[in-house]
Amino acid sequence: MPNPVVHFEVLGKDTEATQSFYANIFDWPMEKVMDSYAMVKPGGETGINGGVGSTMSGAPGHSTFYVEVDDLQATLEKIEAAGGSTVQPPMDVPNGPSIALFRDPDGNLVGLVK
Secondary structure, three states, X not given: OOOOXXXXXXXXXXXXXXXXXXXXXXXXXXXXXXXXXXXXXXXXXXXXXXXXXXXXXXXXXXXXXXXXXXXXHHHHHHHHHOOOEEEEEEEXXXXXXXXEEEEOOOOOEEEEEO
16 A cells, blocks of 8 residues: 555653553553653554654644655645645654644644655
8 A cells, every 4th residue: 555554643741641541551562762752562463653642832632643655745735735734844853754744624633754
């Protein structure tokens, strides 16, 4: 499948509470990568990697999935032409990939990763 879903994240207002909830409910091991973010890796043949942490500046919690694309900016332009909107322009994650965020025409938050 072109442009697969390759990552998810769940962000809440309290890092420890959010991580504890998902670790306890689903037995997800949390690999801390920043003070406010931990990676979750399925380690099996199914599932995708994800992240659990806290939102920035007290924003409401949300969950997001990330679609892998070859060109973040070109994809955002295509999204905007189809009625979506850019939320976060392309940015480099420290020690990680480049990402961007958009809202679809119904307001759903979706991520892009390169």
